[in-house]
Amino acid sequence: MQTHQQPLVSLRQLSKQFGKETALDAIDLYIQPNEVVALLGENGAGKTTTISTLLGQLTPDKGEVTVLGYPAGHWAAKQQMGVMLQSAALPDNVTVIEQLRLFASYYPHSQPLAYVLKTALLTDLVKRKVQTLSGGQKQRLLFAMAIIGNPRLVILDEPTVGLDATARREFWSCIRALAANGTSVLLTTHYLEEADALSDRIVVLAKGRVVAEGVPEAIKAKLGGKRIRFRSNGSVEAIEQAIPGCAAQCRGDYIELHSLTPEAHLKTLFDAGIVLQDLTVVGISLEDAFLHLTQPTQEYAVPAKEMSA
Numbered sequence: 030m031q032t033h034q035q036p037l038v039s040l041r042q043l044s045k046q047f048g049k050e051t052a053l054d055a056i057d058l059y060i061q062p063n064e065v066v067a068l069l070g071e072n073g074a075g076k077t078t079t080i081s082t083l084l085g086q087l088t089p090d091k092g093e094v095t096v097l098g099y100p101a102g103h104w105a106a107k108q109q110m111g112v113m114l115q116s117a118a119l120p121d122n123v124t125v126i127e128q129l130r131l132f133a134s135y136y137p138h139s140q141p142l143a144y145v146l147k148t149a150l151l152t153d154l155v156k157r158k159v160q161t162l163s164g165g166q167k168q169r170l171l172f173a174m175a176i177i178g179n180p181r182l183v184i185l186d187e188p189t190v191g192l193d194a195t196a197r198r199e200f201w202s203c204i205r206a207l208a209a210n211g212t213s214v215l216l217t218t219h220y221l222e223e224a225d226a227l228s229d230r231i232v233v234l235a236k237g238r239v240v241a242e243g244v245p246e247a248i249k250a251k252l253g254g255k256r257i258r259f260r261s262n263g264s265v266e267a268i269e270q271a272i273p274g275c276a277a278q279c280r281g282d283y284i285e286l287h288s289l290t291p292e293a294h295l296k297t298l299f300d301a302g303i304v305l306q307d308l309t310v311v312g313i314s315l316e317d318a319f320l321h322l323t324q325p326t327q328e329y330a331v332p333a334k335e336m337s338a
């Protein structure tokens with residue numbers, strides 16, 4: 030049986046091949062009680078394969094999977110888990126409360142409906158037919174269905190995909206409320222800011238391998254450096270001439286560059302007589318770190334349009 034010293038989920042040296050395609054290449058992943066872990070990766074990185082293996086829907090070629098003290102797919106583990114998959118569908122012609130009552134009946138110790146409705150921000154929507162819900166509200170209903178069985182572990186596969194900034198924020202507060210209640214969460218997302226905002230730990234997957242793991246701050250610190258941003262009378266070329274080896278980028282009215290020694294570089298620019306206006310120096314974003322970790326040979330640039338959420 031599971032003890033509280035053991036992780037809730039432990040994937041060890043997991044490998045999965047689809048023909049010539051290596052989906053997972055000896056990955057290790059664990060989730061501790063009360064922990065929110067974000068699994069980040071680009072398309073095809075292996076996130077869904079990891080989740081399918083954890084759920085017992087896929088058999089790995091190599092490696093060991095233990096979920097809540099049981100082998101993957103064991104009914105006793107499933108009973109203690111809530112899952113929200115990308116492929117989930119909802120019936121149109123039932124109300125929110127009917128759908129949740131039905132799901133509650135599947136579990137021996139379901140959560141009180143009032144708690145589930147409050148956590149999923151659905152209290153005011155109980156009588157609404159599913160077909161009348163917005164995309165964000167439907168996602169929150171799927172979330173409510175995932176948590177209604179009072180799970181110890183909830184798996185959310187890209188739960189905010191396609192949602193606008195407001196709906197995404199609302200969903201974030203649902204996840205935070207769940208985590209505050211002590212439930213462990215494994216979340217996959219393409220939104221790097223989302224992982225930063227929600228998770229205790231981030232695991233970055235690239236081409237089926239874990240390329241980085243740590244608290245969001247540690248992932249950023251792995252790269253170090255700052256983003257320097259300013260308006261200037263000097264051209265990008267003049268700046269690159271002043272700081273040999275730096276790659277400056279033009280972003281609208283602003284020039285941006287990444288620097289491991291921002292103080293020294295700024296002094297160089299001042300000494301070269303380059304005027305800097307509206308200057309900001311900030312730590313790199315998780316998105317910068319992610320791009321660098323997954324594409325280490327490429328110069329990582331600040332995204333032109335950052336997430337507005």
Ligand SMILES: Nc1ncnc2c1ncn2[C@@H]1O[C@H](COP(=O)(O)OP(=O)(O)OP(=O)(O)O)[C@@H](O)[C@H]1O
Binds near residue numbers: 047074079
């Ligand atoms: N059933 C399958 N048959 C063949 N190849 C597969 C299958 N499932 C996944 N793959 C391949 O394995 C790799 C990992 O896929 P996976 O779906 O796990 O990635 P992902 O990180 O979830 O991507 P996305 O963010 O696009 O959902 C990809 O190259 C994919 O094409």
